[in-house]
Amino acid sequence: MSGSPLRKERPEGASSPVLGWPKRPPSRPRQASWRVAAWRSSGGNLGRTWPVIVLFLPPALLLFTMFVILPMGEAGWYSLFRWSGYGPPTEFVGLRNFAILLGNSAFRTALTNNALIILVSLALQLPLAMWTAMLLSHRIRGTVTFRLVFFLPYVLADVAAGLIWRFVYDGDYGLIAALAGFLGFGPVYVLADRDIAIYAVLAVVVWKYFGFHMMLFIAGLQAIDNSYYEAADLDGATGWQKFRYVTLPLLGPTVRLSVFFAVIGSLQLFDLVMPLTGGGPSDSTQTLVTFLYTYGVTRMRVGFGSAVGVVLFVICIVLAFTYKRILMRHD
Amino acid sequence: MFRAIQAQLSRCAPLFCIAFAASVASASAETTVRMMHVDPNPKNVAVWREIADQFEASHPGTKVKLEYLENEAFKAKLPTLLQSKDAPDLFYSWSGGVLKAQAEAGVVKDLSKEMQANGGAWAKSYVPAAMNGVTINGKPMCVPFKLSVIGFFYNKALFKKAGVDAEAIATWDDLTAAVKKLKAAGVTPISVGAGDKWPLHFYWSYLALRLGGEEAFAAAKAGKDGGFTAKPFVQASTMVQEFGKLEPFQPGYLGTKWLDSLGMFADQRAAMLLTFDDSAKRQVAVAADGKGIPLDDLGVFPFPSVKGGKGDGATFGGVNCWAVSRNASPEALEFAKFLTGKEAEQKMAEAGMIIPAAAGADVGIKDPFMKLFAGRLAKSPFHQIYLDQDLGPSVGRVVNDVTVEVVSGAMTPEKAVKQIQEAFELEK
Numbered sequence: 001m002s003g004s005p006l007r008k009e010r011p012e013g014a015s016s017p018v019l020g021w022p023k024r025p026p027s028r029p030r031q032a033s034w035r036v037a038a039w040r041s042s043g044g045n046l047g048r049t050w051p052v053i054v055l056f057l058p059p060a061l062l063l064f065t066m067f068v069i070l071p072m073g074e075a076g077w078y079s080l081f082r083w084s085g086y087g088p089p090t091e092f093v094g095l096r097n098f099a100i101l102l103g104n105s106a107f108r109t110a111l112t113n114n115a116l117i118i119l120v121s122l123a124l125q126l127p128l129a130m131w132t133a134m135l136l137s138h139r140i141r142g143t144v145t146f147r148l149v150f151f152l153p154y155v156l157a158d159v160a161a162g163l164i165w166r167f168v169y170d171g172d173y174g175l176i177a178a179l180a181g182f183l184g185f186g187p188v189y190v191l192a193d194r195d196i197a198i199y200a201v202l203a204v205v206v207w208k209y210f211g212f213h214m215m216l217f218i219a220g221l222q223a224i225d226n227s228y229y230e231a232a233d234l235d236g237a238t239g240w241q242k243f244r245y246v247t248l249p250l251l252g253p254t255v256r257l258s259v260f261f262a263v264i265g266s267l268q269l270f271d272l273v274m275p276l277t278g279g280g281p282s283d284s285t286q287t288l289v290t291f292l293y294t295y296g297v298t299r300m301r302v303g304f305g306s307a308v309g310v311v312l313f314v315i316c317i318v319l320a321f322t323y324k325r326i327l328m329r330h331d
Numbered sequence: 332m333f334r335a336i337q338a339q340l341s342r343c344a345p346l347f348c349i350a351f352a353a354s355v356a357s358a359s360a361e362t363t364v365r366m367m368h369v370d371p372n373p374k375n376v377a378v379w380r381e382i383a384d385q386f387e388a389s390h391p392g393t394k395v396k397l398e399y400l401e402n403e404a405f406k407a408k409l410p411t412l413l414q415s416k417d418a419p420d421l422f423y424s425w426s427g428g429v430l431k432a433q434a435e436a437g438v439v440k441d442l443s444k445e446m447q448a449n450g451g452a453w454a455k456s457y458v459p460a461a462m463n464g465v466t467i468n469g470k471p472m473c474v475p476f477k478l479s480v481i482g483f484f485y486n487k488a489l490f491k492k493a494g495v496d497a498e499a500i501a502t503w504d505d506l507t508a509a510v511k512k513l514k515a516a517g518v519t520p521i522s523v524g525a526g527d528k529w530p531l532h533f534y535w536s537y538l539a540l541r542l543g544g545e546e547a548f549a550a551a552k553a554g555k556d557g558g559f560t561a562k563p564f565v566q567a568s569t570m571v572q573e574f575g576k577l578e579p580f581q582p583g584y585l586g587t588k589w590l591d592s593l594g595m596f597a598d599q600r601a602a603m604l605l606t607f608d609d610s611a612k613r614q615v616a617v618a619a620d621g622k623g624i625p626l627d628d629l630g631v632f633p634f635p636s637v638k639g640g641k642g643d644g645a646t647f648g649g650v651n652c653w654a655v656s657r658n659a660s661p662e663a664l665e666f667a668k669f670l671t672g673k674e675a676e677q678k679m680a681e682a683g684m685i686i687p688a689a690a691g692a693d694v695g696i697k698d699p700f701m702k703l704f705a706g707r708l709a710k711s712p713f714h715q716i717y718l719d720q721d722l723g724p725s726v727g728r729v730v731n732d733v734t735v736e737v738v739s740g741a742m743t744p745e746k747a748v749k750q751i752q753e754a755f756e757l758e759k
Contacts, residue, residue, distance in 0.1 A: 085410040086436030100757075171583040189583025192526070194741070197586075280526060281585040282736055297407065299725040300432065 072313065079307035084300045097307035106283035107308070110291040113198060114267060117287065120202050121209070121262040129210045129258070133217030134247070147218065151211040158208070162275030165204045166191070169276075191277050194284040201273060201285050208272065209265065213258045220254030221247070256328050263323070267316055288312045361392045364663045366653070367419035369402045378682050382675045386666055393662045413438040413656060420663035424473050424654040426465050427716050428723025433654065434472045440655040442471045445664060453668065460714035461688035464650030473652035474667040475688035476676065478714070480608045480648040480704040481533050487628045489518050489602040497632050503538070503570065506635045510579040513602050520579045522601035524589030525738070528731035529719060533605050534574070535734040536718050537634045537647050538567035544642030545713040551755075552722075559752040560745075568737050568744030570637075575738035585739060590617060597623040605634070608648070608686060608704035631700050633707060646711040649720065650688070722755065729754040 079097055081089035101107050132150060136143045153161060168175045171189035180188050190200045224247065232242045248255075270289035273279065279286040279294055286294070292312065296305015366383075370376055376397060383395035398419060400408065405423070412418055413433065424430050433439045446454040454462055454471060461475035485497050493516035495509045513520040524530040539547065543563030551559045581587065581601055596604040597618035604610065615623040636643045653667045669675060676687035680695030686705045687693055693705045708714065719727025733750050736742035 084432045084436075086414070086432050086438060171586075187582060189586055192583040192586030194585075277586070278526065280528070280735075282739070282741055283732075294728075299728050300410075300429065300723070301725055302410075 075306040075309045075313075077306075078303050079310045081303040082301075083303040085302040089303065093303070097304045098311070100304065101307055101311065104295075106286055106295070107291055109283055110286040110288050113286060114269075114288050116198065117202065117205060117266040117269060118263055120206065121266050122259060125206045125210045126213055126255070126258060126262060128206065129213035130217055130255075132210070133214045133221055134243075136214070137218045137221040147215070150214055153208045154212040154215075156208070158271035159275050161204065161208050162272045165200075166276055169200055192281055194282050197277055197281060197285050201276060204272060204276065205266075205269065209262070213262065216254055216258050216261075217251065220251045224250045253328075253330075260320075260323055260328065263319060264316065267312065267319070288315075361394050362660055362662045363394045363396055364421070364660065364666045365396045365398060365419040366663075366666070367398045367400060367405070367422040369400060369405045369423050371399070371401070374682070375679075375684050378679055378684060379670070382670055382678065383666070386669050390662065390665070393666075395666060418656040418658065420659040421474075421653045421655055421667055424652050425717075425720045426467075426473055426475075426650050426652055427720030428725075428727065429720065430465075430472055430652075430654060431467045431723065434467050434470075438657055439472055440657055440659060440664075442474070442655065442664075446471045456673065456690060457671070457688045458690050458709070460646075460708060460711060461650055461652075464714065464716055465652045473654045474671050475650055475652040476671040476679075477651040477685040478648065478688055478705075478708055479651070479686060480646050480708050480714075481537065481605060482608065482634060482704060482707075483603055483605055483632050484596070484610050484614075484700070485603045485630050485632065486596070486599055486601075486624055487630050489513070489599065490630075492516055493518050493602070495602075497630050500632055500635055503541075503635045503637050507574065507577060510574075510577055514578070519581045519595075519601040521581075521603045521605070522587070522592040522595040523580045523584050523605070524587050524592035525580070525584045525735055526586045526591075527589040528728075528735050529717075530589050530592065530605070531738055532718060532731045532734045533647065534738070535567055535571050535730065536715065537605075538570050538637065539564050540645050540647055540713075540715050541634065541637045541640045541642045542566055544640070544645060545715075546641065548715060557752070559755060560748045564748045564751070565744050568733075568747045571734065572737050572740065572744055575740060585735065593617050594619065599624060608701050609683070609698065611698060611700045612683060626699075629700070631703055642713070644707075644711060645713040645715065646708050647715045647717075648708075649717050650714075652688075723758060726751065726754045726758055 078089055080092060080094060082091045082093045082097070083089035132146075136147050136150075156164075167173070169190045171177050171187045171192070176190060177187055180186070191197050228246050228250070229242060232246055237245070268289060269287045270293070273285060273287055273290050274293075277285040279290040283291075288308070289312065292305055292308040296302065296308055366379075368376075368379070370379075376399070379397055383397065387393060387395055409422070413422075414436075418438070424433075430439065434441070457475050458478070461478055462471065464478075465471055465473040465475045467473075487497070490497055490509075490513075493513045495512050497509075500506055500509055510520040543550075543561070547561065547563040550556055551561060551564065556562070581592070581595060584592075587595075592601075592604065593606070593610070593614060594617045595601045596606075597614035598620075607613065611626065611629055614629075615621075617623075634647070653670065655664060655667060671689055673689045673692045676685070676689035676692035677695035679685045680687045680692055681697060683696075683698050683701070686696065686701055686708065693702075693709070696702045696705055715721070717727070718730045721727070722730065729751055733742060733747040737744060737747045
């Protein structure tokens with residue numbers, strides 16, 4: 001029983017080097033018959049995999065349909081209604097929710113903020129993560145401790161991190177207040193200033209997530225064979241050259257993955273911002289998701305909120321797929 | 332009885348009816364009234380429990396179950412919960428726009444018949460302000476149990492330091508003069524939690540109420556005189572903007588949360604706070620030293636009047652009530668009546684929990700400040716509910732948003748009222 005269908009087919013297939021491989025014309029027919037073999041073998045396997053499929057697919061498929069596919073479809077449907085969440089949605093408004101959304105200045109702020117967060121993630125957070133990773137990837141005493149320290153913020157719950165930084169930024173008692181006092185400035189209220197608050201949020205975002213990317217990079221760096229560096233040394237490469245022509249190309253897949261995580265994570269930023277600023281002052285720190293929450297959920301405008309959700313979904317899908325298609329196709 | 336069995340069955344279904352036999356046996360003996368509330372204070376819940384026990388004793392076969400949900404979770408879950416078979420019989424409500432949406436969707440019971448029976452005996456057992464507050468489209472949709480009033484609390488010691496006499500603050504101009512004096516004495520005049528937005532909307536709403544009175548709000552809601560772009564509202568916006576220019580609030584007030592502002596007041600770092608009637612108790616709970624301002628040093632005065640205004644004496648605050656869900660049992664209704672009856676409400680008032688909605692129960696109030704506010708409420712010609720409740724969550728939050736913008740000088744009064752009016756029209 002075990003593995004027998006596969007074994008039976010092997011001799012018939014072209015993949016067997018013993019039977020007639022040299023006589024056959026190269027490449028194409030070989031591929032074709034290999035495909036046939038694969039198809040046949042999977043057909044033969046189906047009898048065995050059937051119980052597995054029956055047992056394991058339905059729960060996952062059911063959960064996925066119920067909690068992912070269905071709500072997505074429903075959100076799309078609700079976004080065409082003016083609906084408070086009570087009773088069935090009846091007031092069809094077409095695309096009006098989307099029109100209102102585009103005219104909403106807080107939504108535009110949220111969009112630019114998200115763009116800013118992505119930008120900072122890419123231009124500041126990833127280089128910082130890369131730099132610390134290069135410092136800490138060597139097996140020297142003490143690096144483990146530092147890795148832990150830098151990774152710790154990532155382990156922390158987002159809400160807790162938001163609350164902690166609220167205290168840090170507090171203009172009367174916070175760390176920033178003490179610092180400002182020490183340097184002889186008057187008290188500064190970072191989170192109360194429309195123009196500064198978003199940068200305060202950005203700082204926390206970088207602080208919170210660079211450790212995660214650093215860990216990814218460390219793993220990537222440790223996978224690079226040391227002999228490359230030895231060869232480069234023999235050729236008299238400088239530190240920069242080693243980084244530019246050895247490290248960076250070999251770290252490529254990790255970097256692309258890291259960028260992917262950073263972009264998608266930035267789009268979903270929510271629970272860090274809520275305790276920190278709640279999107280304020282004057283909506284200056286709204287992100288797409290906090291905007292959805294404040295303007296959709298708390299205002300009982302489920303239809304409008306769904307429209308925001310649809311827009312967010314489209315942005316995520318477009319970014320994710322084009323990115324995977326174009327930049328990650330080799331990984 | 333049958334309904335109770337059904338309820339038990341539907342509840343045990345997800346548990347694959349493990350306890351099927353047992354629940355049928357117990358259900359056949361009694362009806363359960365489920366009441367869902369948002370009060371995290373065990374002392375308050377104990378008072379309710381005591382009243383519920385009394386009710387159970389006098390109504391054999393009825394059990395009362397008090398169920399707690401955290402405030403935000405409660406608000407988020409309620410729409411789903413009320414439309415499911417698992418809806419509680421009675422649930423906490425702030426009346427206003429949310430209740431209206433629930434009433435229009437038919438998930439709460441219209442109490443007209445029961446309240447108007449016997450010449451309206453049940454309806455008449457509450458003070459008029461409370462009944463007005465729970466009346467939606469002319470029909471009572473909720474059982475009122477609590478009123479609240481917003482007014483100024485002040486710190487007598489800090490006022491003395493700045494040489495300000497609170498008794499003399501009668502008009503808005505008096506208040507601005509007091510603010511200037513306090514500032515000159517190096518005291519932060521007022522703490523406000525503008526980071527949460529709604530504490531600042533008290534100022535705008537109260538000013539609009541003082542300027543235009545009941546008629547202004549009625550006219551705006553009816554869409555007359557340009558709705559919320561009418562004169563009293565523009566004027567209120569201009570006044571809060573000018574007030575904001577005096578910098579009466581603590582530095583960084585735009586980022587301060589409500590609880591922090593209460594804490595500042597309790598820690599004697601600000602002289603005034605525009606807040607709820609039961610704040611004497613609240614400020615003790617959040618004070619850094621656990622004591623707060625001593626009662627002797629605490630004073631209150633009503634929101635000042637405005638020259639030429641039409642709303643003197645009117646009050647601004649809230650009404651809380653128990654909404655009855657559509658499938659509630661008659662026993663649940665009976666319990667709601669019992670819980671908000673004079674006797675029970677007096678007990679709650681004695682415990683310092685509420686300004687009662689039941690007529691005559693206010694004799695039980697012991698907190699001197701709540702007593703003052705209750706007295707004002709009793710004389711009030713018109714009690715305006717919080718605008719974020721009254722106008723519905725959507726328009727109400729726009730009011731909150733623009734008040735912050737106007738006070739901080741980021742938006743003109745004209746643009747602010749226009750935004751409110753646009754939001755209001757969108758809701759219709």
